Amino acid sequence: MVRIIAFFVGLGFAGVLLISLVVNLVAYVQSPTEPTAEHEFHREPKELHLASDGPLGKFDRQQLQRGYQVYKEVCAACHSMNLVSFRDLAALGYNEAEVKAEAASREVPGINPDTGEVTTRKALPTDRFPSPYANETAARAANNNALPPDLSLMTKAREGGAAYVYSLLTGYQNQPAKLLKEFPAAKTPQGLHYNPYFANLNIAMAPPLSDGQVTYADGTQATRDQMAKDVSAFLVWTAEPKLENRHRYGMAVLIFLIIATILGYFSYRNIWAEAKRQVAPKGPLDPENKAKRNHAKGEAGIVG
């Protein structure tokens, strides 16, 4: 009985699926999906190699400091970074006084201790990075109704990670003539900018970086490419500040587990040595004896 009911249930599901298949295919043949500009012209991120890549990767602190400088002088005008505190900057190699000075250079909302009125005060190392806008409405009002996303987790929140950020920052270009010819409707609208690494090709953010925009303290040439790389590396750190710990713990755990596994394997072999034999393996068919015998035969030139 179960099998008869099952047969008809199975036939029902498979039947409806095949009807769906045929209906869909007929619809597809009659009106195939139109290719879209996003589909044809969107590009995968460029390659980017950072010091933090790979299982033994460590941050290049010099580069993180440069990236922080780019964030501070360029990105921070529009983008918040509200999961990172000033005290976290110590991990980039800044000393206590530098962290304090860095914090004191920014204003955060506060309360006047005498009157209780809302005011602003100098940030402390324990404060998070302040947002450039008071709220979302203010951010949209200042940016042609686009909301600049928070950057703290950016390299983990996008497919492609740091390589995507780097590609996006360096990927601005004019719309290809081929695109305009094939998809006249896909012309970049007023106020947007063409960028083939952005999902729908047109991004609200104006090209943020240009050669020599910041002056690096360590004398590195501030090309657009260099700044994009540095800020991407910096955003890897903001998204995963414990990356170096993770790599270090990981190596220790792997080494421990591999040794434990090898020891466990030998004890397993030892315990099981005779579990699948009816007699102890001491005769001519014992693999060790066989190997010795074959070796001796080989020495003596006996074949077979």
Added chain:
Amino acid sequence: MSFAWAKPYQPKTELGRWVDDRMPLPRLVYNAVGGGYPVPRNLNYGWNFGVLSGIFLTIQIVTGIVLAMHYYASADGAFNSIEHIMRDVNAGWMLRYAHANGASFFFIVVYIHIFRGLYYGSYKAPRELVWMLGLVIYLLMMATAFMGYVLPWGQMSYWGAQVITGFFSAFPVVGEPIRVWLLGGYAPDQAALTRFFSLHYLLPFVIAGVVILHIWSLHIPGSNNPTGVDVKTEKDTLPFHPFYTAKDGWFAGAFLTLYAAVLFFAPNALGHPDNYIPANPLATPAHIVPEWYFWPFYAILRAFTVDFILPAKLWGVVAMFASILLLFFLPWLDRSPVRSGAYRPVFKRFFWLLMVDIAILGFCGVMPAEQPYVAISQIAAAYYFAHFLIILPLVSKFERPLPLPNSISESVLHGEKEESAPYGLDKSAPAAAQ
């Protein structure tokens, strides 16, 4: 408790005797996973995944309890509390990555465990209840994993909750009220998040309870084995300890090495980047996809696209639930008396076809709902249902199984005959030895 020759517990110390006389807990453990549980001596590595499932359940419960000490189930604060764990809690990043990847590895080992049971006929008499309790555990795991994925309150959390609770609204009349009742509102919000957290903390202990029933019902007939032949004599078995504790021990080490490699060096490889964006009810992600272990079911759900008598969405939801519920009837759908797929040449081919089919469904589940993936998923889903509901019963009726070995020991023990015969003079030995 399962076989006459199972060794009874002998307390080794005075204290052990004292405790055993008053509360035979040591005896229970000895008979369950000690020297008192005889296990077929020919188990292959497919049988290691039951113990591994237990290990991952333990990892999930331990890391989860500590994470719950720092997590904050609030629609405003959940996302930031996760980042607080990642940044400011001592080794919090390790706990959270261990828990998130632990869920994936729990599903990996449970899938291998289930597929092993499918191949070797472990669902057949007298182990039907073992199989069905296992399916109950699997369903509880799916519910727990789904609710756990909602807790970080990222974009995929939010929209996953929206989609999955939306399944219920496919049912006519009662569907929408049920959905609203489950969510505690018209869309996922604080009420939903709080109850999901509460249930996410509860269900693992329910799973642990059902695991005890699963093991209890297993230990009555004892474990199945790769030949599928019943245990007949003491020669067919080995005591669980030390033989299988040693085998499980080293293999668990090897598998945990793989887990650690992912946890420490690619912790986000199995997740979705959108879940690092805070939940936003006003912005739908471009592609809403569940975690990888739900992909095949998601593909089945989306494969129904035509309103044939019933609305397409209802077909999809019913089919998705049916794709798991039909497994409860498997012991009666497959009537072949031979358990092991190794001796069933036709069944074996269809089994591997099913594995490929499920992999294809998984692939279609993660791809966008457009051609050709929709067409492929429709064919693959049709095969999935046909496999269990039509092909298996027919195969078991018409297939001619290969001859079975007389006993487990005959299939696995070797050496005696050859050893006892003088070298090269045994007439039954292969001619090559001459």
